[in-house]
Amino acid sequence: MCDTCGCGDANLVSVDVHQSLLSANDAQAAALRLRFTGDGVTVVNVMRSPGSGKTALLEATARAFAGRHRLAAVSGDLATSHDADRLARAGVPSAAITTGTTCHLDAAMVERALQGEIGAAARACEYFFIENVGNLVCPAIYDLGQHANVVALSVTEGVDKPLKYPVMFRHADLVVLTKVDLLPHLPEVSVAAIRDALARVMPEPELIEVSATKGAGLDAWLGWLEQRRAAALASRCEGFGS
Amino acid sequence: MHEASLVMALFDQIDRAVAAHPRARVQEVHVRVGELAGVEPTLLRTAFEAFRESRGRPEAALALIEEPAEWACAKCGDAMARGAVLQCACGGAARLSRGGDVFLDRLELEVPDV
Numbered sequence: 001m002c003d004t005c006g007c008g009d010a011n012l013v014s015v016d017v018h019q020s021l022l023s024a025n026d027a028q029a030a031a032l033r034l035r036f037t038g039d040g041v042t043v044v045n046v047m048r049s050p051g052s053g054k055t056a057l058l059e060a061t062a063r064a065f066a067g068r069h070r071l072a073a074v075s076g077d078l079a080t081s082h083d084a085d086r087l088a089r090a091g092v093p094s095a096a097i098t099t100g101t102t103c104h105l106d107a108a109m110v111e112r113a114l115q116g117e118i119g120a121a122a123r124a125c126e127y128f129f130i131e132n133v134g135n136l137v138c139p140a141i142y143d144l145g146q147h148a149n150v151v152a153l154s155v156t157e158g159v160d161k162p163l164k165y166p167v168m169f170r171h172a173d174l175v176v177l178t179k180v181d182l183l184p185h186l187p188e189v190s191v192a193a194i195r196d197a198l199a200r201v202m203p204e205p206e207l208i209e210v211s212a213t214k215g216a217g218l219d220a221w222l223g224w225l226e227q228r229r230a231a232a233l234a235s236r237c238e239g240f241g242s
Numbered sequence: 243m244h245e246a247s248l249v250m251a252l253f254d255q256i257d258r259a260v261a262a263h264p265r266a267r268v269q270e271v272h273v274r275v276g277e278l279a280g281v282e283p284t285l286l287r288t289a290f291e292a293f294r295e296s297r298g299r300p301e302a303a304l305a306l307i308e309e310p311a312e313w314a315c316a317k318c319g320d321a322m323a324r325g326a327v328l329q330c331a332c333g334g335a336a337r338l339s340r341g342g343d344v345f346l347d348r349l350e351l352e353v354p355d356v
């Protein structure tokens with residue numbers, strides 16, 4: 001017998017939960033973000049398909065910011081630490097997060113990485129970059145405690161990628177169109193078509209065209225980073241005031 | 243494939259939700275998957291069926307509801323047509339009003355008589 005309501009069919013109980021499957025990750029990410037914000041660290045999660053030029057972008061960022069801002073980074077990689085090694089050579093304290101068969105980073109992996117050697121640099125830097133695993137589907141849904149999501153999209157990937165992978169672009173605050181130095185060799189790729197596709201998957205599309213190798217567009221990208229940092233720091237002051 | 247990780251999180255949620263009914267058998271797990279949640283329903287189901295035994299819920303059936311994405315203007319509330327530019331005629335930007343999440347809605351349990 002059901003001892004709650006005394007109904008005849010005793011044994012069936014319905015339990016309402018109404019909770020996102022990501023709620024545990026989101027709570028951990030929110031705690032990370034609070035700590036980063038308190039430390040004055042601006043966290044940028046960079047997502048992309050493999051080979052879109054994300055590490056090259058971060059290397060160029062490191063060169064441009066050298067002597068102006070302190071950077072640190074973690075790179076999610078299925079098996080190797082090549083990206084972390086490249087960033088270390090570019091003067092950015094960095095660590096690899098080896099994900100094995102997992103196709104994405106989650107907040108717990110970032111938290112664990114921060115307990116390692118990179119932790120001190122990650123707390124003392126101004127910009128902390130999280131280079132996500134090269135994948136256009138999975139990483140987007142995991143909050144890592146970042147202040148901004150950036151998707152690196154290369155001109156060689158074709159103009160329909162935003163329409164094919166709307167979830168990643170829906171979560172993006174900025175799309176960096178990389179390797180624009182190759183555009184003269186790609187007559188079928190039009191930046192206008194890419195912008196149009198983005199406008200159908202991002203409510204407030206922002207696109208910056210960059211060539212990491214030639215340096216074109218880097219100033220706009222660095223300016224965007226500084227603006228995001230100012231906004232994150234301002235939110236911290238508001239938080240203290242309230 | 244992040245559906246396996248999601249299913250592990252789902253079984254953790256189930257464990258917490260039924261903690262008050264330690265002898266309950268979980269019969270149905272009702273999950274809502276938004277079109278733009280970034281979750282593949284068939285992969286979620288495969289992962290669920292692969293793990294339910296080892297997570298101690300062998301009787302559990304996954305009831306999936308797929309929820310289409312809906313965008314609406316954040317300013318005036320007008321709905322956007324599918325595939326349209328996500329900018330309203332009024333100048334407002336669109337906001338996803340449905341179909342962006344993957345949610346555990348509810349569980350159906352069978353609680354044995356004492």
Ligand SMILES: Nc1nc2c(ncn2[C@@H]2O[C@H](COP(=O)(O)OP(=O)(O)O)[C@@H](O)[C@H]2O)c(=O)[nH]1
Nearest residue numbers: 050051052053054055056178179181211212213
């Ligand atoms: N032409 C050109 N090639 C680039 C540029 N950025 C990266 N690459 C090349 O693209 C390849 C992949 O770059 P990488 O940074 O490793 O991509 P990731 O996998 O996204 O980190 C490398 O061969 C780079 O030399 C660029 O701005 N212009």
Ligand SMILES: [Mg+2]
Nearest residue numbers: 054055056083
């Ligand atoms: Mg890389």
Ligand SMILES: [Zn+2]
Nearest residue numbers: 315318330332
């Ligand atoms: Zn409107």
